[in-house]
Amino acid sequence: MFISCVVFLFPVLCWALTAQTPTGRWAGVTVLTIVAGVQIPLQNDVFGTDFQTTVGVALAVLVIVVLIVAPIVEFVPDRVVPLGRDAKARIGIGWTLGGLYCLVSGLVVLVVTATGLLGLGTATMPPVDAIGSLPEGLSITKTVAPDCSHDSDGTDCERTFYITGTNGTPEQVAEQVRQYLTDSKGWTFTQKTAFPGDSSTWKGSCWQQGWILDSYQACTWVEIKKDGKVAVVLSHKDSG
Known part of the structure; x- marks a missing residue:
């Protein structure tokens, strides 16, 4: 549980470092935190397993898109404020961490998607309540x-x-x-x-x-x- 929290909240840190404006930072952090709030219980079987991988891959792709597109959208020349040395260093670290995350996450998405489409995944155990509540007797x-x-x-x-x-x-x-x-x-x-x-x-x-x-x-x-x-x-x- 702890490891999954760290993994799914990592993009939030990446964007918090990458964002150039307070408005962009909070907008991105809000979106990525909401996504992580779904990913964490999803990964821990809270919602069941019938759609766990499919939704998990879709959310992972959404995070990658946000980390790639958000900095581009935010970078509008007439809105960019002058950046000091510390800000440039912070943004550079954010870009590096975000890029590495997107690369690793993208590779995992490709492998998981190929495995699922080819039917090479692992079946899940039928749940203990699969046959429901038996009638009296x-x-x-x-x-x-x-x-x-x-x-x-x-x-x-x-x-x-x-x-x-x-x-x-x-x-x-x-x-x-x-x-x-x-x-x-x-x-x-x-x-x-x-x-x-x-x-x-x-x-x-x-x-x-x-x-x-x-x-x-x-x-x-x-x-x-x-x-x-x-x-x-x-x-x-x-x-x-």
Whole structure:
């Protein structure tokens, strides 16, 4: 959190040093501070992950544009006041730091954009509240989220929700779960050959999630384990 604050507030310092007029300085500082105020919580998953990279890249480009365009816009000959040696040194430092920031940030934006468009990024883990609040009679006993797996097809992140019911057999509980997910999420299920370790398996919907650079495929299954436990498996997979 501290490092992200320093990184995203660094352009504010660059412009504060570069600006030649008080009006230009405060205008630029205000804009860049507002942008940083969005970037910091965005980077720390406060707004979720479905648009994190896409919006993050857009804001990074906005900062680069401000640092490049603002000094040009501010430099109007008939408004420029005579600059002393200290002011020139300050502006020179600001230009240098701002230029380095734009160069590094621009390279990062290019790499992240290419990675996202080519589907080479890392899928995000399904959140703990992904299936919502279960109806009365059903409850989640635990969730299991092992490390994401990597293969030639991309990254696959799975979270398993183990569910119990107060009444009924495992088959009846599984039916209640599927009905709830169909009614609340619009997911449809088709019974398939049971996975190893299951007594029954139902394949659910797959759909595309996330914005342009955050795109991934989400899929779901409902399973009855050999020991009678009912599980809902959510998978987020990047297409590599």
